[in-house]
Amino acid sequence: MPSPSPSRVQALYELCKRTFPSSPSSTADASPSSPPPDHAIPTISSLLDTITPADVGLRDDNLEDDGRGFAIGESDLLKYSEMAQPFTYLHVYNCDAFSIGIFCLPTSVAIPLHDHPGMIVFTKLLYGSMHVKSYDWVEPAVLASSNKPVRLGKLHKDDVLNAPCPIAVLYPQSGGNIHCVTSLSSCSFLDVVAPNPQYRFQSDEHFDFLTGQLCSAPTAAARHDKVAHGPDHFAWLETIDEPANMNVRNGMYAGPIVQV
Numbered sequence: 185m186p187s188p189s190p191s192r193v194q195a196l197y198e199l200c201k202r203t204f205p206s207s208p209s210s211t212a213d214a215s216p217s218s219p220p221p222d223h224a225i226p227t228i229s230s231l232l233d234t235i236t237p238a239d240v241g242l243r244d245d246n247l248e249d250d251g252r253g254f255a256i257g258e259s260d261l262l263k264y265s266e267m268a269q270p271f272t273y274l275h276v277y278n279c280d281a282f283s284i285g286i287f288c289l290p291t292s293v294a295i296p297l298h299d300h301p302g303m304i305v306f307t308k309l310l311y312g313s314m315h316v317k318s319y320d321w322v323e324p325a326v327l328a329s330s331n332k333p334v335r336l337g338k339l340h341k342d343d344v345l346n347a348p349c350p351i352a353v354l355y356p357q358s359g360g361n362i363h364c365v366t367s368l369s370s371c372s373f374l375d376v377v378a379p380n381p382q383y384r385f386q387s388d389e390h391f392d393f394l395t396g397q398l399c400s401a402p403t404a405a406a407r408h409d410k411v412a413h414g415p416d417h418f419a420w421l422e423t424i425d426e427p428a429n430m431n432v433r434n435g436m437y438a439g440p441i442v443q444v
Contacts, residue, residue, distance in 0.1 A: 191440035241439030312371025318360025
C-alpha cells in the first residue's frame with residue numbers, strides 16, 4: 185500500500201530546508217546569510233499559493249469575527265492605535281535558517297510599522313481582507329538634518345489585499361520590507377521568513393519598529409527617483425521602541441506537525 189502524500193506544510197518545510205540551509209557547508213551555493221537562488225522565489229511562491237486554511241488547521245469557526253472591531257482612519261496608518269486589540273501568532277516551525285508561522289487577526293487590528301532587516305519574507309493571505317502600507321529605504325540613504333536617526337523611505341504599496349491574492353515577497357532592500365498591516369475583516373496570513381527572525385513581538389532583536397511622518401521628496405531623493413511622486417509617497421522614518429500596547433498572544437497550531 186503506497187504511503188500517503190506529505191502534507192503541504194511538510195512540503196513547504198522540505199522546500200525551505202533545501203533553499204535556506206542551516207549550515208553553509210550543506211550546500212555550495214547558499215547559506216543563511218546569502219540570498220536564495222533566483223529560481224527558488226517562484227518555486228516557494230507557487231507552493232504557498234496552493235496552501236489553504238484547512239491545510240494549516242484553520243476551521244470555519246476560526247474565520248468568525250466577534251464584530252467588535254474599530255475603524256482606523258487614513259491618518260492612523262503610520263501609527264499604532266491606543267485601542268490595540270489582541271492578535272494571535274501560531275508557531276509552525278523555526279530553526280536558525282528560516283521560520284514558518286501564521287498570524288490571525290480579528291477585524292480592525294493593526295500590526296504597526298516594522299521591518300525585517302536583512303531578511304526575505306513570503307506572505308500568503310489565507311483568508312479575509314487586509315490593508316497593507318509599505319515602504320523601502322531611498323537609496324542612496326537620505327538622512328534628515330536632525331539629531332535623531334531619521335531616514336527617508338519611499339512608498340512601495342498602499343493597497344487592500346483580498347484572499348485569494350498573489351503571494352507577496354519582501355526582499356531585504358525592496359518589495360516593501362518596511363510595512364504595517366490593518367485587518368479590514370477577520371483575516372489570517374502565513375509567513376515564511378529567512379533568515380529566522382524568531383517571530384516574537386516581545387523582542388526587537390530581529391526587527392525594528394518604526395514611526396513615520398509623510399513628506400515631500402527632498403531634492404536629494406528626487407535626483408535619484410525617475411518618477412514624480414506626490415507628498416504622500418515619501419516619509420521620514422525613525423526607529424522606535426516596541427509599542428507599549430503591543431498585544432500579541434501565542435495560539436495553538438492545529439495543523440500538520442512538521443517532521444524534521
